[in-house]
Amino acid sequence: MEEKRFNSGKAWLVVLIAILAQVTFAIGLMKVPANMMLIMTGFGVDPVAAGNLMNFNGIVALIIALPAGIIMQKFGARNVLIGALAITICGNLLGVLAGTDNFGLLLASRAVEGFGYGMQVVTAPQLISEWFPAQLRGLPNGISSIWFGIGQLVILNVATMLPGVQEGVWLGSWWFTIICMAVLLVLVILFVKSPPAAENQLELEERPAGQKVSIVSGLASPTTWLILFVFFLFGYVNSAFGSYYPTYLQQDFGMDMGAANGMTSIATIAMLVSGFVGGFILNKVKVTKRPVYLLILSVLVGIMGLAMFNLPSADVLVPFLILFGFILQLFPGCAYSVAPEAAASPETVPTTMGVLGIGQNFAGVFGTLITSLFMVNMGNSWQAATIPNGIFMVLGVVCAAIMIPLMKKQYEKFKIAD
Numbered sequence: 001m002e003e004k005r006f007n008s009g010k011a012w013l014v015v016l017i018a019i020l021a022q023v024t025f026a027i028g029l030m031k032v033p034a035n036m037m038l039i040m041t042g043f044g045v046d047p048v049a050a051g052n053l054m055n056f057n058g059i060v061a062l063i064i065a066l067p068a069g070i071i072m073q074k075f076g077a078r079n080v081l082i083g084a085l086a087i088t089i090c091g092n093l094l095g096v097l098a099g100t101d102n103f104g105l106l107l108a109s110r111a112v113e114g115f116g117y118g119m120q121v122v123t124a125p126q127l128i129s130e131w132f133p134a135q136l137r138g139l140p141n142g143i144s145s146i147w148f149g150i151g152q153l154v155i156l157n158v159a160t161m162l163p164g165v166q167e168g169v170w171l172g173s174w175w176f177t178i179i180c181m182a183v184l185l186v187l188v189i190l191f192v193k194s195p196p197a198a199e200n201q202l203e204l205e206e207r208p209a210g211q212k213v214s215i216v217s218g219l220a221s222p223t224t225w226l227i228l229f230v231f232f233l234f235g236y237v238n239s240a241f242g243s244y245y246p247t248y249l250q251q252d253f254g255m256d257m258g259a260a261n262g263m264t265s266i267a268t269i270a271m272l273v274s275g276f277v278g279g280f281i282l283n284k285v286k287v288t289k290r291p292v293y294l295l296i297l298s299v300l301v302g303i304m305g306l307a308m309f310n311l312p313s314a315d316v317l318v319p320f321l322i323l324f325g326f327i328l329q330l331f332p333g334c335a336y337s338v339a340p341e342a343a344a345s346p347e348t349v350p351t352t353m354g355v356l357g358i359g360q361n362f363a364g365v366f367g368t369l370i371t372s373l374f375m376v377n378m379g380n381s382w383q384a385a386t387i388p389n390g391i392f393m394v395l396g397v398v399c400a401a402i403m404i405p406l407m408k409k410q411y412e413k414f415k416i417a418d
Contacts, residue, residue, distance in 0.1 A: 005199045011131035014192050015140050018124040019147050021081055021184040025117050026151020028088055028177040029057060032110075034159040034261055035170035036247045042168060043103045047247065051372040053110050054243050055365050060114025061121075062361040068119045077126040078192050080119055085185040088116030092178045096171055118361075130194050145333065146275040152242065153268040160258040219355070223342035223406050226399045227335060228359035230298055233396025234331045235363025237305035237389060240371040241267070241324075245308070248382045253314050263317055270325030277326075278333045287416055290338050291407040295400040297331045302393030304328060309382040341410045342403070 032039065032053045040050045072080045091112030098105035124147070128140045155173065159165065162172030194200065219225075245267075249260035285293050304324045311320060339356055371385045378384035411417070 006133055006136075007195070007199055010195070010199075012140075014131055015124065015128050015144070017184070017187050017192050018077075018081065018127050019144050021085060021181075021188055022120060022124050022144070022147035023151040023154070024085075024177065024180040024184050025088065025120050026148045027155045027180055028092060028113060028151075029054075029117060030152045030155050030242060031159065031170075031173040031177055033243050033246055034155045035165075035173055035257075036244070037250050037257060037260075038165070038168055038170045040247075042100050042170070045103065046376050047244065047372040048369075048376050049103075051243060051368045052107060054239075054368040056107050056110040057114040057117060058239075058361060058365040058368070060111045061118030062358065062365065064115055064118035065121065065358065065361060068122050071119070072122055072126060076194055077123040077130070078188065078194060081123040081188055081192065082185065084116040084120035084123070085181050085188065086116075087119070088113050089178055089181050089185070091116065092174050092181070095174045096178075099171070100169060127192070127194070130200050146272050146329075149268050149271040149275065149329070153265050153272070156246070156261040156265040156268065160261060165257070219344075221342060221344035221410075223403055223410055224344070224355050226403045226406070227339055227342050228355050229399040230294065230396050230403065231332075231335050231356050231359045232363045233298060233305075233392050234301050234328070234335070235360040236367040236370075236392050237301055237308070238328060239364040239367025240305070240385070240389070241308055241328075243368045244371060244375075244382075244385075248309055249317075252309075252382055253317075263321065266318060267321040267325030267328075270322045271329035274326040274329035275333070278330045281330070282333055282337055287337075287341075288408070288411050290334060291400070291404045294331075294334050294338055295397065295404065297327070297334055298393075298396045298400040300327045301331055302389070302397060305389035305393060306386050309386045338403075338407070341407065341414050341416060 032050075036047075036050050039045070039053070040047065043049075068080065091109050091114075094109035094112055095106055098109055124144050125141070128144060132140055155176075158176060159170075159173050162176055164170070164172045245264045246257070246260040249255045249263055250257065253260075255263065282290070304327055307320065308324060311317060335356065370388050374387055375382055375385040378387075
């Protein structure tokens with residue numbers, strides 16, 4: 001076997017640019033919640049219609065998520081990322097053309113953006129796996145996990161400062177996204193590539209010989225599907241919060257756009273801190289005890305979901321949002337650490353990870369849609385919008401509890417013991 005070589009300088013340059021590219025996709029996705037009140041007022045639409053700007057993006061991203069992996073296997077992560085950036089830039093330009101009077105074209109532009117968003121999700125993890133040996137992937141994966149939070153934080157605080165906002169026009173956020181993506185597109189073309197064979201850590205890994213395992217066999221594990229439903233709870237709460245919290249603060253607490261976006265970003269900052277802290281916590285939790293930790297986090301995320309639209313006064317907003325963001329961000333790291341052993345076999349781990357991603361994308365679509373439907377159809381009440389959260393909390397917690405004895409058998413099969 002050829003001796004492994006690792007070029008840390010090149011590896012970090014490639015991966016950090018790929019992560020920054022992901023940040024621009026988060027900026028593009030979350031520019032709608034950052035401007036939702038302006039969009040609702042400008043087009044004269046309710047939260048259900050405005051929420052479709054998120055749903056159209058999410059549905060297309062969900063459809064393209066699995067094919068994106070196949071495309072990447074053929075063309076490489078670099079080319080997929082370049083294509084995703086180019087497509088999403090086109091989608092944003094289409095949104096600019098929609099202007100302030102063509103809501104149908106704006107919806108179509110979000111669907112185009114969804115193609116790029118769905119394609120790019122798989123690129124940074126793939127590049128990390130190619131450039132970093134297994135024992136050194138923890139830190140870059142940890143940094144990569146907070147790309148969405150960084151993008152959300154940026155757009156929530158920049159949106160109010162962009163040209164046109166004072167006149168009620170939101171298109172500055174679309175131009176800001178285009179500029180950010182164009183810069184990263186150039187950087188990706190110039191600096192991002194897969195490593196040569198002598199440095200490609202995936203190609204240099206020793207894998208056990210054996211027959212190829214089909215996708216169908218990878219879907220045979222009950223724990224794979226249980227963890228999907230557990231992850232659905234997190235994705236639902238996260239989607240409802242990300243899509244509508246600035247609007248909730250403006251409507252129920254009378255905040256202006258800047259104050260609401262700034263207040264929401266407190267949770268995002270807490271998420272960024274939690275992403276790093278959560279890694280250290282996981283290192284202290286024994287591998288075989290992580291399903292119990294996942295159950296505890298499921299309960300806590302469910303409670304946060306029930307509380308987020310039911311706050312009694314503005315006085316509790318800051319402490320609640322710090323707690324909300326910190327707890328919420330602990331969840332995905334734990335779920336992704338449990339997922340590999342939830343697979344039917346070591347060879348089907350990628351399939352389990354893919355199923356987990358599908359669950360998150362489904363939750364993203366339903367979190368936006370169902371929240372807005374309950375809110376509008378129950379007297380424009382944000383409190384009523386949390387009713388589904390209770391239902392999904394029960395589903396997630398029950399599935400997390402069922403997983404504990406089943407995962408014990410999985411750990412025995414994987415020969416993992418503490």
